[in-house]
Structure formats: C-alpha cells, structure tokens
Amino acid sequence: MQAAARSGASAAPCEHGRGCPTSSAGGRQEGERASGNAICGGFAMASGTALIYDEKMTTHKLLWSDPVCDIEVPERLSSSYEQLKCYHLVERCVHVPAREGSEEEILLVHSSEHLEVAKSTQTMNEEELKRVSGNYDAFFFHPNTYHCARLAVGAALQLVDAVMSGKVCNGMALVRPPGHHSQRNAANGFCLFNNVAIAAEYAKLKYGLQRILIVDWDVHHGQGTQYIFEEDPSVLYFSWHRYEHQEFWPSLKESDYDAVGLGKGKGFNINLPWNKIGMENSDYLAAFFHVLLPVAFEFDPQLVLVSSGYDSGIGDPEGQMNATPEVFAHLTQFLKQLANGKLCIILEGGYHLKSLSESVCMTVKTLLGDPIPQITGEMAPCLSAVESIQNVRAAHKPYWKWLMYEDTSFLQNLSTKSHSLKTASPRPSTEHDSKITNINETDEIEKFLEMHMTNVLFPVPPIKTATTDSKGSAYLLPVHLVKEIDKTEVKVLVSAFYADLVKEDETLLSLGSMLAVLDKILKKEHAFFWCSLPTGTLNVSNLQMNKRTSEDDLPLQKLFLQLSYSTQPQVCNGITESPTAAVAVALRHSINFGLQRVLCVFVGDMQIVPNTEDGKILIIHICEKKQDGKNNSKYYISLNWKEDAEGNDFFSAVLGFILPVAYSYQPNLTVIAVGPKRSLGVHGISLLFALLQGLAESRIFALIEDSEINLMQSVAKILAGASSPHFGVYVPPTQEKVNEIKILRDQFQKEWKMLQCSVKDGISRH
Ligand code: Q9C
Ligand code: ZN
Numbered sequence: 001m002q003a004a005a006r007s008g009a010s011a012a013p014c015e016h017g018r019g020c021p022t023s024s025a026g027g028r029q030e031g032e033r034a035s036g037n038a039i040c041g042g043f044a045m046a047s048g049t050a051l052i053y054d055e056k057m058t059t060h061k062l063l064w065s066d067p068v069c070d071i072e073v074p075e076r077l078s079s080s081y082e083q084l085k086c087y088h089l090v091e092r093c094v095h096v097p098a099r100e101g102s103e104e105e106i107l108l109v110h111s112s113e114h115l116e117v118a119k120s121t122q123t124m125n126e127e128e129l130k131r132v133s134g135n136y137d138a139f140f141f142h143p144n145t146y147h148c149a150r151l152a153v154g155a156a157l158q159l160v161d162a163v164m165s166g167k168v169c170n171g172m173a174l175v176r177p178p179g180h181h182s183q184r185n186a187a188n189g190f191c192l193f194n195n196v197a198i199a200a201e202y203a204k205l206k207y208g209l210q211r212i213l214i215v216d217w218d219v220h221h222g223q224g225t226q227y228i229f230e231e232d233p234s235v236l237y238f239s240w241h242r243y244e245h246q247e248f249w250p251s252l253k254e255s256d257y258d259a260v261g262l263g264k265g266k267g268f269n270i271n272l273p274w275n276k277i278g279m280e281n282s283d284y285l286a287a288f289f290h291v292l293l294p295v296a297f298e299f300d301p302q303l304v305l306v307s308s309g310y311d312s313g314i315g316d317p318e319g320q321m322n323a324t325p326e327v328f329a330h331l332t333q334f335l336k337q338l339a340n341g342k343l344c345i346i347l348e349g350g351y352h353l354k355s356l357s358e359s360v361c362m363t364v365k366t367l368l369g370d371p372i373p374q375i376t377g378e379m380a381p382c383l384s385a386v387e388s389i390q391n392v393r394a395a396h397k398p399y400w401k402w403l404m405y406e407d408t409s410f411l412q413n414l415s416t417k418s419h420s421l422k423t424a425s426p427r428p429s430t431e432h433d434s435k436i437t438n439i440n441e442t443d444e445i446e447k448f449l450e451m452h453m454t455n456v457l458f459p460v461p462p463i464k465t466a467t468t469d470s471k472g473s474a475y476l477l478p479v480h481l482v483k484e485i486d487k488t489e490v491k492v493l494v495s496a497f498y499a500d501l502v503k504e505d506e507t508l509l510s511l512g513s514m515l516a517v518l519d520k521i522l523k524k525e526h527a528f529f530w531c532s533l534p535t536g537t538l539n540v541s542n543l544q545m546n547k548r549t550s551e552d553d554l555p556l557q558k559l560f561l562q563l564s565y566s567t568q569p570q571v572c573n574g575i576t577e578s579p580t581a582a583v584a585v586a587l588r589h590s591i592n593f594g595l596q597r598v599l600c601v602f603v604g605d606m607q608i609v610p611n612t613e614d615g616k617i618l619i620i621h622i623c624e625k626k627q628d629g630k631n632n633s634k635y636y637i638s639l640n641w642k643e644d645a646e647g648n649d650f651f652s653a654v655l656g657f658i659l660p661v662a663y664s665y666q667p668n669l670t671v672i673a674v675g676p677k678r679s680l681g682v683h684g685i686s687l688l689f690a691l692l693q694g695l696a697e698s699r700i701f702a703l704i705e706d707s708e709i710n711l712m713q714s715v716a717k718i719l720a721g722a723s724s725p726h727f728g729v730y731v732p733p734t735q736e737k738v739n740e741i742k743i744l745r746d747q748f749q750k751e752w753k754m755l756q757c758s759v760k761d762g763i764s765r766h
Pocket of ligand 1: 068138178179180181189190191218220249309311318348349350
C-alpha cells in the first residue's frame with residue numbers, strides 16, 4: 001500500500017477564483033487518500049494516478065528575442081499545475097518525484113555527440129548559447145537547459161516505472177523541454193532529448209515489453225519519434241498533425257499518410273495529416289474511431305505512451321485548431337481501455353496557457369476516473385478530415401487485418417488542394433502583424449474557455465456505481481448498494497404508467513429494484529437530505545441562500561450545505577438484474593422524467609420493442625438474426641452479430657458503427673440491456689460498456705437478465721472504474737461481418753455523420 005505524498009493545501013482558496021468550480025470535484029475526495037493500490041474482489045490491482053511535476057523545469061527559458069521560440073515559456077508548466085491545484089486534482093494524485101535521466105538512459109536514443117553538445121552548454125555565456133542554438137531548427141539553450149532536459153527524461157522514466165511496477169495504474173508527467181521533435185543527433189522544435197522515445201526504449205529494456213503504442217496528439221508531427229522507430233515493429237507510432245500539404249512546419253514529405261514505416265517496421269508508423277486548420281472535436285473523434293483505435297486494439301499494446309501536446313486544442317497560436325478541452329477527456333478515456341489501463345501521458349506542446357491548462361486538467365480528471373463531460377460541437381467530421389482518414393486507411397490496408405475487407409481506396413483529388421490555390425493570401429503577413437492580431441484572439445479564447453468550462457464541467461456524483469441487493473451483489477465490489485423501494489411504494493410509482501406490466505408480484509419487485517437505481521442516476525436527490533434533517537429545523541421560508549443565518553443556527557447552515565450539495569446527482573451509473581421487460585419501463589421512465597435522448601443498446605432477444613418514432617429513444621439491437629416485423633430506421637437499428645468463438649471480433653462493430661452512431665446522437669443517458677439468447681460473450685459486452693462511458697456524462701444504466709456472475713462482475717468493475725479491462729483475444733472480423741458494417745454505414749452515414757470514413761457519398765461538415 002502506497003501512502004500519498006500530498007502537495008498543495010486542499011483548504012487554500014483558489015487564486016483563480018471564478019475560473020475554478022471547486023465544487024465540481026464533489027465531496028468524494030474529502031478524506032479519501034490518494035493511494036496507489038486497491039483491493040477488489042480479493043485481488044490487489046493497480047489503481048491510482050501518478051502526477052509528476054518539478055518546478056525546476058521552469059528554469060529553462062529563452063534569454064534573447066526570438067519570435068519563433070518565444071511561445072515555449074516556463075508558465076506553460078506552472079499554470080497547468082496551478083489549474084490542477086484549483087480543481088483539487090493534485091491532492092487526488094500520487095505524487096511521484098522527477099529524477100535526472102542518466103547518460104546511459106539518454107544514449108538509448110541519442111548519439112554521444114548530441115549528449116556532449118548538450119552537456120557543454122551548461123557553462124556557456126549568452127553569446128555562446130545563442131551560437132549553439134543557431135545550429136538547430138527552432139531551439140534555444142539556457143545554462144539550465146541540460147539539467148531540465150535530464151529531469152524531463154527522468155520524469156518520463158519515473159512515470160513508466162510507477163505504472164509498470166503497479167504502484168499506480170496510470171499517470172501524467174508535466175515536463176519541459178518537450179521531446180518529440182528531437183532526433184538521435186539533433187535538437188529541434190523546442191525539444192532537446194526525446195522523452196517519450198527514451199521512455200519506450202527504457203520500457204522495452206527494463207520490462208521486456210514487445211509492444212508499445214505511442215499516441216502523439218500534439219498538433220506537430222513528431223518526426224523525431226518517427227525517425228527513431230520507423231524500422232521498429234515493437235513500437236507503433238501514431239501522429240496526427242497540421243500539414244496543409246506540406247506547407248506547415250516541419251514541412252516534410254515523410255509526414256504524409258504514405259510514410260507507413262520501413263523494413264520490419266512497415267505498418268507501424270501511422271501519420272494522419274490535417275490539410276486544413278480549424279479541426280474540431282468531431283474530427284479528432286473520427287480519427288480515433290476509424291483509424292487509431294481499431295489499429296490499437298489489433299496491435300494490443302502492453303503499454304501506451306502519449307506524446308501529449310495540447311497545441312491541437314482551441315486557441316493555440318501554432319495549431320489554429322478548434323478542439324475544446326473536454327475532447328482530451330474522451331481521447332484519454334479511450335486510451336485507458338488499452339494495455340490493461342497502463343497509460344503514461346507526457347507533456348509536449350501547448351502554447352495557449354488557458355487552453356493548455358484546462359486540457360491538462362481534463363486529462364488528469366479522466367485518468368482519475370471522474371465521469372466524462374459531454375462532448376460539444378457538431379458531431380460530423382469535416383470533408384478534409386474524412387479525406388485524410390480515407391487516405392491513411394488506404395495506406396495501411398496491406399498491414400492490418402481489420403482493414404483487409406474494407407473497400408477503402410486512395411483519394412487523389414483532395415478538396416483542400418484546389419481550394420488553397422484559389423484563396424492564396426494576397427499579402428503575406430509579417431511575424432509582427434500576426435502577433436498583434438493574435439493577442440486579441442488569445443484574450444477572446446480565454447474568455448470563451450472560462451465560460452465553456454463552467455458549462456461543460458459538472459459535479460462528480462459521490463457514488464460511482466449503484467446496484468440493489470440481489471443474489472450476485474456480494475460479488476460486485478466496489479459498487480454501492482441502494483435500498484430497494486418498498487413494494488407498495490413501487491406500485492404507486494409504477495402503476496400510473498405501467499399498469500400493464502405489473503400484474504405479477506415478482507415483476508413488480510424487480511421493477512422496484514430497477515427503478516430505485518435508475519432514479520438515483522436520473523434525479524438530483526433532494527428528498528434524501530430532507531429526510532435526514534433533525535426535526536424542527538425545516539423552515540422553508542428561511543431557505544434562501546442570500547438570507548443570513550445566526551451563528552447558533554448551525555443546523556440550518558448545515559442544511560444549506562446539504563442543499564447545495566444535494567443538487568448533485570447521487571450516482572453516476574448503475575447495474576440491476578432485471579427481466580428484459582424492465583427495459584421498456586426504464587426507457588419510458590427516463591423519457592417521462594424529461595430526458596430528450598436515451599440510447600439503448602440491447603443485446604439478445606427483445607420481447608417488447610419500444611416506440612422510437614419521436615427520436616427520444618435510439619435503439620441499437622445486437623442479435624444473431626434480424627427479428628421479423630421490425631425494419632431498420634433512423635432510431636431502430638438492428639446489428640446482426642454473433643461473436644466469434646475463438647476470441648473477440650466485436651471491436652470493429654463497436655468502433656466502426658456503434659460508437660460513431662452513439663456520438664452522433666449525443667444521448668443524455670445510455671441504457672445497456674442484456675437479454676436472453678445474447679449473441680455476445682462477456683468480452684464483447686464488456687467492450688460495449690467500456691467504450692460507451694464517454695457519452696451522457698458517463699451515465700450508464702445496465703439491465704442484465706438472469707446473468708452469470710461473471711458478466712455482472714465484469715460490468716461492475718468497468719463501471720466502477722476499478723479494474724483494468726480485459727476484452728479477450730483480438731480476432732479480425734470476417735468478410736461477411738465487415739460487409740454487415742459496410743451496409744449499415746452506407747445506410748446511415750447521412751443521418752449519423754460520425755460514421756463517415758470515406759468521401760463517396762457522405763455529407764460532411766464543411
Ligand atoms: N518557421 C512542440 O510543440 N515552429 N514544438 C518553427 C519555423 C516550431 C513546436 C517555425 C514549433 C515547434 C513541442
Ligand atoms: Zn507541438
């Protein structure tokens with residue numbers, strides 16, 4: 001057991017004031033120790049999130065004027081850390097100290113010449129530093145740079161050790177200088193040593209790893225990382241980057257989609273070039289659904305490293321993209337499903353301080369297991385994004401089994417190519433001009449983000465997962481038991497709407513259990529707290545927040561606290577063992593409660609198919625054979641899928657179809673029901689639960705009929721976030737199954753636009 005070293009006094013008022021909805025951290029962490037391990041079901045497993053930050057890395061700074069380098073400032077690190085403190089995230093993490101990476105460790109990737117040059121800068125004067133810096137494209141040395149760069153390397157290695165040793169499950173290292181442009185023999189693009197590349201080599205050597213995934217979501221191409229691993233099949237490198245047909249820095253031919261790796265490394269280098277600025281949340285999600293995630297599940301990494309640049313976020317002067325901070329929560333949530341959760345996130349770029357720090361916070365919150373904010377923006381990728389996605393899929397078709405039967409082909413005439421010729425800028429703006437206009441824009445984005453984050457963030461429910469007492473619940477640690485509703489109470493609750501369903505006592509009872517849990521997810525529970533008040537304190541006329549209460553009126557003050565607290569939802573998600581007839585009740589109940597969009601993924605035979613015509617319910621029905629009498633429509637989609645006996649072949653269905661439809665719909669609640677004659681095993685169902693958690697502020701309601709304890713346990717662990725997921729051995733889909741997805745995609749991509757991954761006849765956001 002690991003006791004947490006705490007940093008930052010939790011009671012200290014936040015300097016940032018209004019920008020910090022501190023209540024959003026919820027009451028859960030009060031008194032909760034940030035620990036590295038948890039006991040669950042008798043097994044000790046890694047839990048907890050490491051955070052590495054060392055103030056010393058803020059001493060590397062630019063000493064002279066250089067408009068190319070002046071955005072890489074020490075405040076990038078300090079303001080990110082301050083914002084983490086503001087959200088009370090620092091105290092919930094396990095503090096892991098940085099250390100200096102050794103020379104030997106640096107030599108895992110770099111030449112001794114490069115190391116010696118870097119070392120020699122420690123004692124140089126400004127003039128000499130300037131001269132050496134001039135030998136590289138976009139780099140500056142400070143006398144402390146060498147020391148900071150060694151700390152940045154060491155921080156990445158400490159993070160790998162913390163995760164690989166099981167001390168924590170995942171973590172983030174805030175480092176400077178960044179690493180991904182750095183090459184064997186050269187500093188480049190603000191990077192001296194390639195922190196992430198060294199971390200990968202170190203993990204291979206020290207832990208004998210054979211498969212490591214590097215996800216580079218920085219807006220620049222990590223050409224340094226590409227060069228280091230391009231012949232190495234044990235490291236799969238994925239990078240998306242602003243490219244603009246090679247116009248954008250570093251302007252390399254080898255940053256394009258056709259650079260797939262060399263020799264034995266063919267297929268293990270994946271470049272997704274963005275040929276337009278202004279990419280949004282939906283473009284990044286589409287890249288994950290249709291490129292990165294399917295490859296990643298097939299690759300099955302033992303460790304995931306993220307080259308985590310936030311210059312791909314809104315407001316960044318380099319990237320000029322429009323993705324908002326919560327997108328990084330979604331990206332992180334997806335990556336947590338790989339490598340048994342072993343995820344190390346290492347900072348790279350990010351130059352808009354507010355955008356950077358909010359995005360860092362969204363990432364760490366997600367590592368900690370907080371519910372995921374709903375994604376904003378139109379859920380349709382733009383034409384240029386779809387074109388890039390299509391081409392990278394075509395380029396990798398020879399190397400990946402999941403692409404084998406996809407009829408994806410290269411697109412020659414890109415919409416951006418002719419367009420860019422027509423709209424060539426009449427007057428090239430100078431560096432100075434663009435900086436002046438950017439200042440106002442930076443301020444505007446800061447104001448926007450201030451508002452945006454208060455809209456997007458919501459209080460974390462005190463209880464993550466609820467269930468009612470049933471025969472299996474004893475095995476469902478760490479879920480929380482909800483008191484079942486009394487039978488007469490259920491009758492009152494149910495009979496008004498569902499009289500037809502409540503003839504039998506047994507049905508009534510299980511409906512009662514089900515509704516007890518569902519209500520906890522739907523409602524902001526006032527009643528709970530009112531009941532718990534001491535008698536005599538309930539004077540409604542005093543219940544106004546602006547009314548001052550006397551010092552001795554403590555119960556009333558307490559009531560205020562409880563009331564403000566009680567406007568939070570009680571529970572994030574829940575599981576019940578109910579007959580499948582209860583699904584119709586649950587859906588109707590949620591709509592009656594006022595929800596506008598409920599997604600229901602139903603696995604198995606469905607007795608009652610609810611009416612979905614008003615669009616308030618979207619049903620995705622997974623069954624072996626299409627049930628008669630029910631045609632596919634926008635809000636009722638039958639997906640015929642019988643899981644392979646050899647392993648799990650459901651990945652491509654979830655990533656290529658279910659997730660894109662679900663994200664296009666943007667539900668307020670996700671109901672996942674498992675009925676009789678289910679055509680999916682525990683692994684396929686687990687995958688569904690794991691990947692749908694980014695929707696509906698992570699509100700998932702599981703209704704499982706007559707299940708094995710195995711399934712209940714697996715689902716409970718995923719929902720409670722207490723277990724590293726296990727989805728079984730990857731099996732590629734058969735041609736027939738790929739075809740099933742293709743038909744559905746063609747049928748629905750005009751309505752559910754996140755399905756688009758090629759430009760044949762889809763309609764995209766322009
Ligand atoms: N005209 C990272 O984000 N721009 N590095 C050079 C030359 C350099 C970015 C422009 C941008 C480096 C880690
Ligand atoms: Zn960058």
